[in-house]
Amino acid sequence: MLYPLVLLLLSISYLKTFVSGYELNPDNPESIKSIAAMIAEKLMTLYPGDKPGGTPGLFGEPYYWWEAGAAFGALVDYQHLTRSTQYQDVTTTAILHQVGPDINFQPPNQTHCLGNDDQVFWAFASLTAAETNFPDPPPSSPQWLSLAQAVFNIQSTRWDPEHCGGGLRWQVYNFNRGWDYKNSVSNGGFFLLGARLAKYTGNGTYAEWAEKTWDWSRDAGLIDAEGGVRDGMDVNVCKIDMDGGDGRVMWSYNAGIYLAGAAVMWDVSEGPAKEKWKSAIDFLLPRTLSNFFDKNGIMFEPACEPYNKCNVDQRSFKGYLSRFLSITARVAPFTASQIMPLLKSSAVAAVKSCAAGPDGNTCGLKWYSGGWDGNQGVGEQLSALETVQSCLTPVGDGKMQIPAWVTEHAGGTSRGDPNAGMEVKEIEQNLVRIDTKDEAGAWILTVITIVSIMAMAVWVSFAPFNRPGKAA
Secondary structure, rough: OOOHHHHHHHHHHHHHHHHOOOOOOOOOOOHHHHHHHHHHHHHHHHHOOOOOOOOOOOOOOOOOHHHHHHHHHHHHHHHHHHOOOOOOHHHHHHHHHHOOOOOOOOHHHHHHOOOOHHHHHHHHHHHHHHHOOOOOOOOOOOOHHHHHHHHHHHEEEHOOOOOOOOOOEEOOOOOOOOOOOEHHHHHHHHHHHHHHHHHHHHHHHHHHHHHHHHHHHHHHHOOOOOOOOOOEOOOOOOOOOOOOOOHOOOOHHHHHHHHHHHHHHHHHHHOOOHHHHHHHHHHHHHHHHHHOOOOOOOOOOOOOOOOOOOOHHHHHHHHHHHHHHHHHHHHHHHHHHHHHHHHHHHHHHEEEEEEOOOOOOOOOOOHHHHHHHOOHHHHHHHHHHHHHHHOOOOOOOOOOOOOOOOEOOOOOOOOOEEEEEEEHHHHHHHHOOHHHHHHHHHHHHHHHHHHHHHHHOOOOOOOOOHHHHOOO
């Protein structure tokens, strides 16, 4: 009789966990770390890159390359915040495997859909490794700081003043859908990358580029008059289509990426410039919090979650908002009193969605539902992980004993190269960037380019491409 009773009690306990999820204490570091560890463990069961037949750094279909970069960036943060080295080796291998032959996160097998935003998420992973003293690669391998510098340098050559007065296009190559689109995440990513490189290196040129990108984003209307961040615009129109187009949509990670960039710029600035960035933060923060947190303080993606329309990319967006809000609270501590309570309430809600599936460790999408909503995947696990570990953000109150970020001149060990990535500039411009005035021979050059790329590519997938601004 005892054995059936034990089984019954275990079943009741499992059912209770399935319905209510884990219990997180967002003010207790050990509670945060233990639950983050479980969520990360499930995330990595979805990763085939360290298994026979897998490719290091890739999650495979249906996940795009950029999301893998975001995931490994989250794992770099995971090690810094929890002090767990469990995923150190697999993370190092994944990032280094995706640097490409030009050592700038442009692997040939991603040419068919390579966006500036995709590339910058891998740069974020590399730069976070430098900022947190994640163990450096062997001396013969590319180094964390130089990889981030390479991405910044090559993207700076893509600044396009001839269309809409500046900014980066979404796509790197003109034969990809999205070439005619300038979006917030590409430009916001360049802005945040420049700001963080300015902080890490002390080089004012990065800060100048960051400010230039911010000013252009405001002037172009990517950031609207109320502090909302729109998705993007067609370069042939140069304004946000507010009459039903995808460009008018506001996504959480777009808002977060500009907010974090403004916060880092505030941190590195002095005098009147500091006031400019304080004003920028005060301009963006209220709209960001009101747009992406419900009345109960739970984060959500309003453009797709209520309508069951979130695609594979969009299921991960909340994770990046959590990451960027964490950066904001950390480098601009005056924002912490507004940000941290919302991150904590969202983390508690996220965790309640995470004790589901056959393994009892599967996270859902709609955290406001009070339990698992039936959704699952890399994006759901990644969003929950980023939000839970963001509760460990050190904000100056001494509660979270997290090591400070390092810089090149204060504790940082990663080696940099200010000229990294520049050697590919001429090739990219001459073979790919074709202006309308050259249309007479454009089709010939395009064919040659495509054939050349296919010949050198290890793998090229022509799967349906339906993510303009990652918003479709």
